Amino acid sequence: MALFSRRPKKPAEPSGDAVDTPADATAADATAAGDAPAAQATADATGEVDAAAAPSVSISVSSYGGLGAAPAPARPDADRAPAADAEPPATLPRMGGREWMHTAPEQTETIPGLRDNALLRDALGRVGDAPASQALLDVARQLMQGHVFLRVKGDARTLLAEGKPLPLGVANLGDRVFALAFSSGAALQASLKADGDADTSAMGQPVLTVLQHVFASNYDGIVLDPASTPSRAVLPAELLKRAVEQADPELTVKTLLAAERTPEISAQVADALTRVPLWVAAGLAEGGVPGLAEGRTPDGSRFLEVYSHPLEVAVMGRGDNAVPITAVQLAKALRSDDAITGVVVDPAGPWIRLTRDELAPVLALGQ
Template sequence: MALFSKRSSASEDPRDVTADAAEPAADAAQASEPQASAPEPTPEVGISVSAFDGFGSSAPAPSAGDPHGDEEPAVAAPTAAAPLDGAPPAPRETLAGLPDNVLLEDALGALDEDPQPHELIGVARQLFQGMVYLRVQGNAEEIMGRGDNLPLAIASRDDGEFLLVFSGGKGIATAVQQDGEQESSAMGQTGPAVLEYVLANQFAGIILDHGSAPASVVLPRALLEQAYTERDPNGTIKTLLSGPRTAEVRVAVAEALATSPLWVAANRESEDAEWGIAQSHSPSGERILELFSHPLEVVAVGRGDQPAQIPGPQLAEILVGDEDLAGVVVDPAGPWMLLTRAEIAPLLALATSD
């Protein structure tokens, strides 16, 4: 059932950056000249904030070899900016009552004028944790109360209509400052709920923080469809890694490794070589296996690896069969977590006995 009507956005088109869902998902990307950077946003914008409950690749089977040789490890020694547990940035609110999606906002803010494909994928993967925001003309809660369709902000382009999505208060404030539409609402939704709505309708994709060039990205429908289809419907690992770090969270992540879909990064040195699984080293130099909660997480590392889904029992067999593997690092592109061999006992228990 369609809950929303659509309206054209009065703001200028964003920077046109697209990522195609090729093999692998980020193999193709195009960037045209960006617009001039938007003026500094201000949180003093007259919008209301509403939150609702929701809208009414295959690769060869890998071995345990390391195809990356002496490359720099994905998990470096801890620094002030990169703690040992790879924790996410602290929560923040640019607009009162509207929690920013810090990981998505920071990924957008890190883009330069000519981002690489894996950097765009690094943005797309952050849609699977936290909230994102849509703009509604008028008061969304009052409109919903009347049973009317919500007039969502969209952008019409030659290649179709794109839903405008915001990472938090900064992006919304910039858009309001540009178009002057003070009588609008920010409606919070989970990222997967927004993607589901986009794919259920005829949108050509989404535009993230459209007024905030160069921190603005166009993500086409093909990429969103592939990303949504390959996600963990429960989003357990991604959700845990994007939150605060406690001993209980470490246990929960270890337990989720035994029940959630997982991918490894597969590569080979040449077309004639055997496929192997990417490994890293802990700060103390121990070998650790890289695990990923989504194929996009593999691509975001930027090494050209192929994501390969691996069943839990097969993964456990690899770990049990190589006692020199000291543990695993989950989602090395960050936020990441390093778990020791002792901590991943629930996963090791899946190995079949002779």
């Protein structure tokens, strides 16, 4: 088990691999999922899910000027919400001009032996392609799977063998102190090149392990890929704490969708849906009727949108509210409308579409 050094009560002098955030960085608040539902929902409220009355989640984020370079001017279609009937893979919605991914990118090792977190790396690479708040949400949601790398002052293996704490690199922004984390070997190399401190080592850790250490040590958040401007991000502790509180402790669905698509993946995701926290996107359908968002294919098939985390709803950029739903409620909603062909899980990607036959474990609940 890794041993971490706790943050001192007063910020210490930066270690050799610390990175200072630019002094002109400013805080910018943006509401990613507002209280007023948007008009992109297409399905009527069904079963036991009351889209109008159920408690919803609105996520407000602060960028702290931590998205690298200033965001590029928005293109005319950059802030446009996806069409109401847009659903992968037929009519693919976009965020900042990019298409949602069906599967995760191929795994890479830019440093031999260190497997990159490809989803997080690519999300950071898209910073600047969308409004700052949207880019931050995209990074935050992709952080909720896999691992990140840490830079440790000295030799991590020796320090662990001696039972000593691991001094992590930090970044100072005024009186705030942020832990450094990296998505890939390339980002680690960029950090080493930037500060020239060769007396450091790298270690990969599950993301939730790192975040729990950040909270326990009272860091103000994390800086991801600090030397990779503009492909870097500052995630404040407030956002991270809320994201962890609302997440499945095992990050089951997100982990499955990030993995290789084997023949067993559909059954594994369907089984996970019976026991993990789930969310739906609630908004207003035509005529102002509250409903749940769904996708439709060209042949008219309807798929209810289901999400593994409220961040997955917020990043769609439609202003929908994230509403929690139990597996039993999902089963009743599907049984109440035979025209719903199945579900699409995490439409912002990586996503998977499950038919009613594949959802048999879910549909069997509550009968």
